[in-house]
Amino acid sequence: MCTPYHNASCANCQDRFGSILFKAEKCNLEEIESAKVCTTYKKGQIVFQEGAYPFGIYCVNSGKIKLSHCGDDGREQIVRLAKPGDIIGYKALLSAERYTASAIALDDSSVCFIPKDLFMSILQKDASLSLEMMRILASELRKAELKITHLAQKPVRERLAETLLFIKETYGVEQDGSTLNVRLSREEIANLVGTATESAIRLLSEFKKDGLIELQGKKIRLLNPEELTRTANLQD
Amino acid sequence: MCTPYHNASCANCQDRFGSILFKAEKCNLEEIESAKVCTTYKKGQIVFQEGAYPFGIYCVNSGKIKLSHCGDDGREQIVRLAKPGDIIGYKALLSAERYTASAIALDDSSVCFIPKDLFMSILQKDASLSLEMMRILASELRKAELKITHLAQKPVRERLAETLLFIKETYGVEQDGSTLNVRLSREEIANLVGTATESAIRLLSEFKKDGLIELQGKKIRLLNPEELTRTANLQD
């Protein structure tokens, strides 16, 4: 949404067209620009933490952010992957509660912060922005409910295949056209799928043996997306 | 939100205070009143169906409605339980897609219908209403993500205990103060928990043996909610 420099213009941001904030009326966008603060985070750094009170929302300018719950037994559950143009932290802000998930950088990232009061006041006077906000919320909710259904009904193998395709959808691929454009640990993949790390490893090996993917370290190449889709056994 | 009679006033609706629509400005609420259509549904009847295009939103006046996905293998997954005052069908409307879930009456119910164009236009001019709408969406999203984490990390036994408490939260209890105020089949309970019907039955029997609950037909009495909470192993 904004460049890493405080006085930069949102209008010059690399991913501005994908961002919700660009739906705001021009004068409001300018107001946001003048108030936002941009920060860079190194890989692994925390943007905000579960349990804390929100003071505003964040908009990803560059990099990759994971949003994850900490389950009751301490295991991580990744609930969302954010890319440039996405906003994060809005759920807690809108429901006026504490964060229910932590946001952690998967890569070196740059993230803009927009103070709570400003955002909420603009939300009240900018119908276009708030409609877009609702659209995002509804869409996230749809995805979440689909994930619930799949977690309840599908075996790990299918969910892993689906997750690989989801990662591709989200972060895309490298120049070769097939290598996933993000480095996730096996544990993170497992926490995205909702399974044990060892199961994720085992099934990735199986996929490799079946010629579906290629593995070298954390790089994952999707050799056969069509067959992977079939493995995921998706209806829609 | 409204009584079963077309010309009834939302202001007289039994659950109006719990309803989002009551957050709308007075003039807008009146506009809604004059346009809404109230329909009654017998137990088991469909309010709207997965895959159909939305023509408006619904507000539950009386009764109980379940919202459920149909999984890829045909098994049902219940994603929400709606009670009087709740609105349903907003997700599809806001994201401008087809319904991803069906709404089915669990009891004889009365539901108001508000046409799409009217609702969307009021949403655009009524900041208070749209803010409340966002609050609801954010809250639903929070619940969905918690459910994802629990599905991924908790055994069926804990999830069943949690579900029983959730049902109590949602629909309350009868005059005796402990019997759940809704009749769900074992299959529906299983589809809410995300497990097989037989597993749900078996664990309900265990709960009964352990003195946590009492069963007679579809009536379920929670004898020991505290112990049930402990069984659910909830952190928060």
Added chain:
DNA sequence: CCCTCACTTTGATACCCATCATTGCCACCT
């Protein structure tokens, strides 16, 4: 009244998958 049908219950079985443990691999550091 008994029949029927749907739902519930219980039992037996198999298997998916989590867990524990071990080994291997690689990068990094001293």
Added chain:
DNA sequence: AGGTGGCAATGATGGGTATCAAAGTGAGGG
């Protein structure tokens, strides 16, 4: 080089659950 720590891979095992099958229960209807 050798040590160290983190992560990945593989194996062995047990348990939680799904599935299949069959019997029991209950309500409604002819």
